[in-house]
Amino acid sequence: MNTPSSATGLRSQATDEVVSRLTAALSAGRVFVDAGNLDAYSHDAWPVSILENQQGQHPHRPDVVVQASNQAEVVRVLAIARETDTPLVARGLGSSVTGQALPTRGGIVLDLSLLIGEPELDEIDMTVTAPGGVRGSDLESWLALRGYTMNFFPQSLTRSSIGGWIATRATGQLSSKYGGIEQAATAYTVVLSDGTIVELSQKPRAAVGPDLRQLFLGSEGMFGIVTSVTLKIYRVAAATISEAWRLPNVWSGVRAMRSIYQSGLRPSLMRFYDETETRHAIPSYDDGGCALFLSFDSIGTVAEAERTEARRMVEELGGTSLGSAPVESWYSRRFDFSTVEKLLAEDGGYAETIEVAHLWSGIEPLYDDLKAALGPLADEVLGHFSHVYPQGVSLYVILLGRARDNKEAASRLAEIWRTAMEITTRNGGELSHHHGAGLARQAFIPESLGSQHGVIRRLKEALDPAAILNPGHLGL
Numbered sequence: 001m002n003t004p005s006s007a008t009g010l011r012s013q014a015t016d017e018v019v020s021r022l023t024a025a026l027s028a029g030r031v032f033v034d035a036g037n038l039d040a041y042s043h044d045a046w047p048v049s050i051l052e053n054q055q056g057q058h059p060h061r062p063d064v065v066v067q068a069s070n071q072a073e074v075v076r077v078l079a080i081a082r083e084t085d086t087p088l089v090a091r092g093l094g095s096s097v098t099g100q101a102l103p104t105r106g107g108i109v110l111d112l113s114l115l116i117g118e119p120e121l122d123e124i125d126m127t128v129t130a131p132g133g134v135r136g137s138d139l140e141s142w143l144a145l146r147g148y149t150m151n152f153f154p155q156s157l158t159r160s161s162i163g164g165w166i167a168t169r170a171t172g173q174l175s176s177k178y179g180g181i182e183q184a185a186t187a188y189t190v191v192l193s194d195g196t197i198v199e200l201s202q203k204p205r206a207a208v209g210p211d212l213r214q215l216f217l218g219s220e221g222m223f224g225i226v227t228s229v230t231l232k233i234y235r236v237a238a239a240t241i242s243e244a245w246r247l248p249n250v251w252s253g254v255r256a257m258r259s260i261y262q263s264g265l266r267p268s269l270m271r272f273y274d275e276t277e278t279r280h281a282i283p284s285y286d287d288g289g290c291a292l293f294l295s296f297d298s299i300g301t302v303a304e305a306e307r308t309e310a311r312r313m314v315e316e317l318g319g320t321s322l323g324s325a326p327v328e329s330w331y332s333r334r335f336d337f338s339t340v341e342k343l344l345a346e347d348g349g350y351a352e353t354i355e356v357a358h359l360w361s362g363i364e365p366l367y368d369d370l371k372a373a374l375g376p377l378a379d380e381v382l383g384h385f386s387h388v389y390p391q392g393v394s395l396y397v398i399l400l401g402r403a404r405d406n407k408e409a410a411s412r413l414a415e416i417w418r419t420a421m422e423i424t425t426r427n428g429g430e431l432s433h434h435h436g437a438g439l440a441r442q443a444f445i446p447e448s449l450g451s452q453h454g455v456i457r458r459l460k461e462a463l464d465p466a467a468i469l470n471p472g473h474l475g476l
């Protein structure tokens, strides 16, 4: 999706003035107004958007797509958008599964996939800094050659950008030890819509005013454009010990996670599957139990000691060991998304992933209510818990189904979203743990955020007074 063809074909509705100014401001071949590219950039990886594309529907079409390859070009494109009152939607690698980078009012899509360059390694402070368009897996591979890792592994590592991680408040599979992007990123640079360049950092902590690094996390391209990111790095762990466990039911597993985490242990991997998803996670295993995957990584013998402590807690809740093979197998296919993609490619096939979060005290009723209400809307409803905090946990629901045709599949997806969001709101849970708001959650945001939503509105007015950045998102 981020490899535009040449600027030929049907012209868009962008004014001649906007297109000719963009063409003059950017390197040759970086402005696209042909129908093929405008159609391609009107979709992302949101299943609703994928189904629309398959049906030839492009309701979120930009008027022009441009590619910036450095910060100065980003500043120039923003100036043109501002001076011509043209909406502008930043786009990383388009891996959003909630329609975050979809233009609601046409205008410019600013593709940042060429905002790349040689990373800067700091082996004293243990950080790496790279331009915002750099692909996560490219940076991880570059670090691996030097004996380091980010320990930040969203499932979309190979298809998302580090600037996108900031803008979406992303998290990774090892979050229980290494945290979400809010822990992983130490600094970043943002260009505001008026061209102001803001460098956000604390070295390593500061108490002069609030920590503004939080401000743009999850802002979904509505507050500014992220042009560079500094991330923590780690030496590759000397030892990783993994073990899968069988738990008799969902609640014994969730309690095992809580017990381990609240004891102060920090497994790098902590994933627990309900009965339905356990059949997918360990296909050879089907006795009605649920699977918990744990990994501990560390120097020396610490991982082994941590495993011993965790084992005692899991066994107290009825856990029995399934050995390390199921976890090793998961590592080998952990970036694979083909079950969802294959189903979406079938006529009438539909699939959705919805992740929410709640406190430990609220997660059980939320899980029960979601499973009961979503059950009739899909052939299978899978659930897992994979991001853990002392006070609560995320819940990730995967829905797989087949309808008569794509039209019926699309209306099923709309019903799924409505149901999931209403039930989560009613239970007082968080509408999204890490996939963000996008258009998928747009209608449900004001009620869910309550008084906080007014602050988002005021921030938007202050940071982007002309309201050109990604309008029609975050419930505004």
Ligand SMILES: Cc1cc2nc3c(=O)[nH]c(=O)nc-3n(C[C@H](O)[C@H](O)[C@H](O)COP(=O)(O)OP(=O)(O)OC[C@H]3O[C@@H](n4cnc5c(N)ncnc54)[C@H](O)[C@@H]3O)c2cc1C
Pocket (backbone or CB within 6 Å): 044, 045, 089, 090, 091, 092, 093, 094, 095, 096, 097, 100, 101, 112, 132, 133, 153, 154, 155, 156, 159, 160, 161, 162, 163, 164, 165, 166, 167, 168, 169, 170, 171, 172, 173, 219, 220, 221, 222, 224, 225, 226, 227, 337, 434, 435, 436, 470
């Ligand atoms: C198979 C798959 C698995 C996934 N797994 C995870 C996961 O484990 N964890 C997770 O957190 N997410 C996951 N996601 C969601 C997605 O990959 C993340 O939200 C990711 O951070 C998006 O990055 P991107 O570069 O693709 O951004 P895009 O999809 O291009 O854009 C997303 C939003 O960020 C804004 N944006 C992007 N780049 C910038 C920038 N430089 N400056 C300002 N705004 C910007 C856009 O305007 C848009 O609002 C998954 C997606 C897929 C398809």
